[in-house]
Amino acid sequence: xxxxxxxxxxxxxxxxxxxxxxxxxxxxxxxxxxxxxxxxxxxxxxxxxxxxxxxxxxxxxxxxxxxxxxxxxxxxxxxxxxxxxxxxxxxxxxxxxxxxxxxxxxxxxxxxxxxxxxxxxxxxxxxxxxxxxxxxxxxxxxxxxxxxxxxxxxxxxxxxxxxxxxxxxxxxxxxxxxxxxxxxxxxxxxxxxxxxxxxxxxxxxxxxxxxxxxxxxxxxxxxxxxxxxxxxxxxxxxxxxxxxxxxxxxxxxxxxxxxxxxxxxxxxxxxxxxxxxxxxxxxxxxxxxxxxxxxxxxxxxxxxxxxxxxxxxxxxxxxxxxxxxxxxxxxxxxxxxxxxxxxxxxxxxxxxxxxxxxxxxxxxxxxxxxxxxx
Ligand SMILES: Cc1ncc(COP(=O)(O)O)c(C=O)c1O
Numbered sequence: 001x002x003x004x005x006x007x008x009x010x011x012x013x014x015x016x017x018x019x020x021x022x023x024x025x026x027x028x029x030x031x032x033x034x035x036x037x038x039x040x041x042x043x044x045x046x047x048x049x050x051x052x053x054x055x056x057x058x059x060x061x062x063x064x065x066x067x068x069x070x071x072x073x074x075x076x077x078x079x080x081x082x083x084x085x086x087x088x089x090x091x092x093x094x095x096x097x098x099x100x101x102x103x104x105x106x107x108x109x110x111x112x113x114x115x116x117x118x119x120x121x122x123x124x125x126x127x128x129x130x131x132x133x134x135x136x137x138x139x140x141x142x143x144x145x146x147x148x149x150x151x152x153x154x155x156x157x158x159x160x161x162x163x164x165x166x167x168x169x170x171x172x173x174x175x176x177x178x179x180x181x182x183x184x185x186x187x188x189x190x191x192x193x194x195x196x197x198x199x200x201x202x203x204x205x206x207x208x209x210x211x212x213x214x215x216x217x218x219x220x221x222x223x224x225x226x227x228x229x230x231x232x233x234x235x236x237x238x239x240x241x242x243x244x245x246x247x248x249x250x251x252x253x254x255x256x257x258x259x260x261x262x263x264x265x266x267x268x269x270x271x272x273x274x275x276x277x278x279x280x281x282x283x284x285x286x287x288x289x290x291x292x293x294x295x296x297x298x299x300x301x302x303x304x305x306x307x308x309x310x311x312x313x314x315x316x317x318x319x320x321x322x323x324x325x326x327x328x329x330x331x332x333x334x335x336x337x338x339x340x341x342x343x344x345x346x347x348x349x350x351x352x353x354x355x356x357x358x359x360x361x362x363x364x365x366x367x368x369x370x371x372x373x374x
Contacts, residue, residue, distance in 0.1 A: 041232025073260030106252030112137025173310025201230025
């Protein structure tokens with residue numbers, strides 16, 4: 001036994017030595033500058049009562065979905081929800097997965113056939129990396145947001161070519177040059193897949209995301225929209241063509257071999273999408289982002305350039321970044337350190353997430369504390 005498990009303690013010890021040991025912590029009552037609940041939906045008592053009220057119309061709802069969508073876990077409610085969300089984002093069809101991780105895993109692992117090529121931005125989310133790894137396709141990585149580097153890879157790519165980008169990058173908060181990338185992709189007969197996890201609810205008309213904002217919905221092959229961030233619930237949908245939806249139902253293993261999400265989750269997603277249209281949320285969150293940028297203007301060179309809810313201040317070094325986060329936490333701000341290997345060594349950072357519920361005063365105080373770190 002000892003011989004088989006020795007590597008567990010060795011690897012954990014190694015993480016400790018490198019100051020990169022991950023551990024779980026609970027939120028406490030600090031001011032939230034770290035969650036993905038950008039619009040405050042997860043904590044909205046108003047949305048919660050809308051969900052609970054709606055639930056009264058379904059007194060016999062099942063606590064669990066009872067099976068995979070392909071066996072006993074499907075219902076008309078879920079299919080209608082997929083359709084409504086697809087219409088909202090101006091897509092032909094959509095297929096709900098249990099999480100954004102599952103969605104990307106299922107999409108990329110099933111798409112890439114032997115001889116095909118999946119090209120990803122170097123900062124792409126782990127779920128896309130894992131999906132591409134599970135596929136049979138060749139994998140190329142291009143330099144972050146770099147069109148020349150992308151073109152180099154496109155020239156070398158073979159078979160069906162899929163380019164994966166995030167409209168807003170989860171760790172840097174910056175935006176992909178979507179239109180230019182699509183132009184380039186079309187030149188090489190490649191298709192683009194956009195992960196809109198951090199743009200949904202935040203950008204575009206009524207929060208439809210950046211693909212919709214730029215009118216690119218008919219020029220992308222698929223979009224991943226997640227429900228666990230600005231939508232405030234859990235799960236995700238892949239948006240694309242009807243044949244793509246059918247294909248995923250047949251070949252995406254994370255969809256096929258997993259119990260479907262619960263009715264409660266799907267109802268909450270439906271209500272959250274309605275709630276999203278009740279106010280101009282993209283404008284509300286843009287105000288908070290602008291306030292933060294204004295207050296941190298004189299230290300803006302410490303930040304990765306971003307106009308999104310994710311503002312990353314580079315500290316450098318796991319221990320230094322941990323200490324900086326701890327100091328902010330001691331002052332009442334829930335700011336988390338992002339360490340290597342999650343990000344490149346030297347690029348360790350404080351990842352500050354902004355929310356509609358952060359008061360201007362709290363943002364101002366946080367900015368003042370950030371300045372003292374320099
Ligand atoms: C860009 C991106 N894609 C996908 C995911 C995964 O989504 P989920 O948290 O719903 O599994 C995340 C979450 O961190 C993300 O940042």
